[in-house]
Amino acid sequence: MTTTPTPETVAALLPEVAELIVAALNLEMSPGEIDADAPLFGDGLGLDSIDVLEISLVVSKRYGFQLRSDNEDNVRIFSSLRALTAHIASQRSQ
Amino acid sequence: MKHLPLISRHGLDDTLAWRHDGPVSVRRFLAEAAALAARLPDGDWLLNLCTDRYRFAVGFVAGLLAGKTSLQPASQSAETLARIDTAYPGCCCLRDGAFATGTLPCVDYPDLSAASPETVAEIPEIAAERVVAILFTSGSTGLPQAHCKTWGKLVANALAGASTLGLLETPMNIVGTVPAQHSFGFESTFLLALHGGCSFWAGKPFYPQDIVNALAALPRPRLLVTTPFHLSTLLAAELPLPPVDLLLSATAPLSAELAGRAEAACGAPVREIYGSTESGQLASRRTVDGARWHLLPGVDLSQDGDVIYAENGHVEGRIALGDRIERHADGSFTLLGRHSDLINIAGKRTSLAWLDHQIASIDGVVDAAFFLPDEADDTAITRLTAFVVAPTLSPTRLLAALRQRLDPIFLPRPLVMLESLPRNTTGKLPRQALQALYEGRRKND
Numbered sequence: 001m002t003t004t005p006t007p008e009t010v011a012a013l014l015p016e017v018a019e020l021i022v023a024a025l026n027l028e029m030s031p032g033e034i035d036a037d038a039p040l041f042g043d044g045l046g047l048d049s050i051d052v053l054e055i056s057l058v059v060s061k062r063y064g065f066q067l068r069s070d071n072e073d074n075v076r077i078f079s080s081l082r083a084l085t086a087h088i089a090s091q092r093s094q
Numbered sequence: 095m096k097h098l099p100l101i102s103r104h105g106l107d108d109t110l111a112w113r114h115d116g117p118v119s120v121r122r123f124l125a126e127a128a129a130l131a132a133r134l135p136d137g138d139w140l141l142n143l144c145t146d147r148y149r150f151a152v153g154f155v156a157g158l159l160a161g162k163t164s165l166q167p168a169s170q171s172a173e174t175l176a177r178i179d180t181a182y183p184g185c186c187c188l189r190d191g192a193f194a195t196g197t198l199p200c201v202d203y204p205d206l207s208a209a210s211p212e213t214v215a216e217i218p219e220i221a222a223e224r225v226v227a228i229l230f231t232s233g234s235t236g237l238p239q240a241h242c243k244t245w246g247k248l249v250a251n252a253l254a255g256a257s258t259l260g261l262l263e264t265p266m267n268i269v270g271t272v273p274a275q276h277s278f279g280f281e282s283t284f285l286l287a288l289h290g291g292c293s294f295w296a297g298k299p300f301y302p303q304d305i306v307n308a309l310a311a312l313p314r315p316r317l318l319v320t321t322p323f324h325l326s327t328l329l330a331a332e333l334p335l336p337p338v339d340l341l342l343s344a345t346a347p348l349s350a351e352l353a354g355r356a357e358a359a360c361g362a363p364v365r366e367i368y369g370s371t372e373s374g375q376l377a378s379r380r381t382v383d384g385a386r387w388h389l390l391p392g393v394d395l396s397q398d399g400d401v402i403y404a405e406n407g408h409v410e411g412r413i414a415l416g417d418r419i420e421r422h423a424d425g426s427f428t429l430l431g432r433h434s435d436l437i438n439i440a441g442k443r444t445s446l447a448w449l450d451h452q453i454a455s456i457d458g459v460v461d462a463a464f465f466l467p468d469e470a471d472d473t474a475i476t477r478l479t480a481f482v483v484a485p486t487l488s489p490t491r492l493l494a495a496l497r498q499r500l501d502p503i504f505l506p507r508p509l510v511m512l513e514s515l516p517r518n519t520t521g522k523l524p525r526q527a528l529q530a531l532y533e534g535r536r537k538n539d
Contacts, residue, residue: 024490028508040501048502049300050440050475053327056301066303 010082017085024058025051035086036082052078064094096451097219098249100124100155103265103291106214111148112267113296121211123152124218129209130156137184141175142275145446148296149203150274150425151284153188154227164227166275167238168371168442170198171434177238179250220268222246229277229371232444241372243410249289250408251281251374254390256290258378259317259340259365265291266317266339269308271299271324274490276441277371278344282319292317302331316341318360319440322348323475325356325364338362343381344369345441347429351368353381365478368429371443373404373413377427378436386426395421400433416443437505440475449504453480456495458487461515464506465528480506481515510535 018031025047040047047055056067067077077087101120104110109117130152134140140157142164144150156163165182170451175196178185187195190203220226220257226245230238256262268286272279285291295312299305305328309316317340320328328335329352338360343353344367353364368387369375377387389395392407402419405412418430433436435446449464461483467476484492488511496505516527 026507048505050323051504053301053323054474057327060302066331066333067301068303068307069300083310 005086010086011087013089014081017088018081020054020058020062021081022064034081036085037080039080040084041077047078054085059088063088063092063094065091083087096222096246098222099245100158100218100220101247101288103262103289105195106217109150109293111294113148113297114311117293118148118296119211120217121214122209124155124214125209125211126206127152127155128159129206130204130215133204134160134162134188135186135199137162137186138423139163139165139178139182139185141167141178141185141187141195143187143193143195145273145298146190146296147270147274147283147294147298147503149190151287151294152206153203154284157188158226159218163225165230166227166277166280167230167432168232168276171499171501171527173499174238220245222249227280227532229280231371232448239372241410242375247374247408247410248281250286250392251440252285252289254392254408255281255341255367255375255378256286256292258388258390259290259342260294261286261290261317264315264339265293267312267313268292268294268317268319269299269305269312270294270319270426271305272319272321272345272441273298277374278367278441279319281369281375282342282344282367302328306333306335309336309338317342323440326352326426329355329359329530335360340365342367346438348381350381352383357382370413373409373415376404376409385428388426395419395427399419437478439466439478440505442501444501444504449478449480449500450500453482453496455499456484456487456492459492461517463515463523463528465525465532467529467532477507478504479508481510481511481512481528481531483512483514485513508535 014036015031018034022029022031060066077084104120107119108478110120110123133422134156140162142150142153144153157164165178173231175198179197185198187198187200188203189200222245224245225242225324227243229241229243232238268283270279270283274280274284283294295308297308299308314337316338318338319342322343323450339362341356341360341362341364343364348366356364363380365378365380367375368377376393377389379387393404394406396403402415403412404415416433416436418433420428420430437444437446446464450462453459453462459482463481465479489511493509515523517523
């Protein structure tokens with residue numbers, strides 16, 4: 001069931017998703033250091049497609065849904081920590 | 095001059111590809127390629143950036159029909175594109191997404207649904223000696239190396255691969271997770287469809303759920319062309335898998351453990367291909383049967399000192415291989431490891447010397463060394479570390495400068511700023527010293 005999460009719901013979930021990313025990718029930073037609105041690719045965190053697959057795996061395990069590229073805009077979902085978190089909040093089944 | 099058909103083992107009304115809207119016949123494919131050829135600007139070179147496998151295929155054939163050679167670089171970094179613009183004047187790009195092509199002129203993949211398949215009466219023939227593609231490897235000391243592929247050798251490569259995999263008897267429907275531009279995807283998805291009697295799924299599924307959906311969209315028998323990392327992620331997702339009849343992996347060695355799990359999950363054999371961009375595909379094995387590789391038909395190995403060469407069959411010339419190899423009396427061989435400082439991360443190759451050269455070229459870098467830790471297993475991709483002396487640069491600025499030069503997969507993680515590197519009295523940096531630095535940092539975690 002897809003619902004549009006409130007900004008408050010997204011903000012509350014942000015720290016958890018940040019922690020998930022840092023742990024999954026062994027990043028040399030603390031979760032709080034990730035700027036929620038900075039790009040995850042390129043000039044921000046500098047993630048690549050390998051990272052995206054690794055994140056998708058932990059997201060599917062934790063939140064009980066599969067990421068798909070055919071009906072969603074990957075670029076948008078991974079544009080920032082906040083965008084990824086909003087996507088999780090709207091899709092999660094657990 | 096000898097000519098070979100563009101497509102063999104398929105009639106005009108056979109299915110060559112599967113899109114979301116259904117099967118595509120050879121006749122429609124050729125009509126769309128001819129329509130696209132008419133829209134490409136003049137010039138000798140085509141940089142085909144399409145991520146969709148069907149659009150890549152139409153673009154490649156359109157380029158062939160328009161007299162162009164396909165350029166297939168190892169990276170699509172800003173620096174690579176600028177280099178292509180200089181070295182291949184008149185090159186144009188074909189793209190099917192929002193991709194910044196810098197100074198290169200670009201054609202956006204058009205809607206070709208108005209093309210008329212009924213006007214296609216025959217399959218075109220292509221001169222066997224014609225160079226139709228140039229694949230690039232990152233050279234060890236700076237410039238990318240170009241490897242010219244003639245049509246005749248590419249067709250022979252496809253036939254040798256199809257024969258080894260049993261596809262000549264049982265053609266399959268292919269789902270590929272690898273890009274069509276890189277040698278493995280080029281040979282084992284696109285060329286297997288053109289000359290191995292197979293057909294392919296148009297997309298390049300990325301997430302596990304995408305792979306499952308693509309497989310389910312195709313009739314059996316199904317062939318999944320993938321990499322150890324994609325395979326490992328697919329199995330870890332624990333999704334119900336549609337029946338698969340064969341799996342093919344390349345770009346990095348697959349462990350017998352992962353191959354065994356994949357065979358159990360799919361109920362199908364897992365085969366690996368060994369090859370390189372320079373040589374094309376050379377050998378195959380069923381991973382669970384042991385470490386030995388078996389040469390593709392027509393290919394020979396020879397030895398000169400420490401170096402093993404591949405030649406004959408579909409191999410262009412005599413190619414020195416980057417791996418240390420032990421040959422066996424029955425013609426099979428075992429891989430012993432890489433020569434020198436060549437590295438391979440998620441199927442992308444480079445050398446530590448080239449990476450060191452790139453980072454040292456950045457203003458403000460006093461000294462720097464890349465380091466690749468020993469791999470733990472094949473379920474995770476081992477990342478590079480860089481040790482850098484650059485007192486005036488922040489890590490952020492240094493990473494931004496590296497991003498202009500390197501494929502993202504080679505960006506260091508972590509990037510370690512130091513006051514000096516542990517060079518010995520002769521100025522060398524022994525691997526043990528870097529290993530000690532690396533382990534010292536891990537202990538502090």
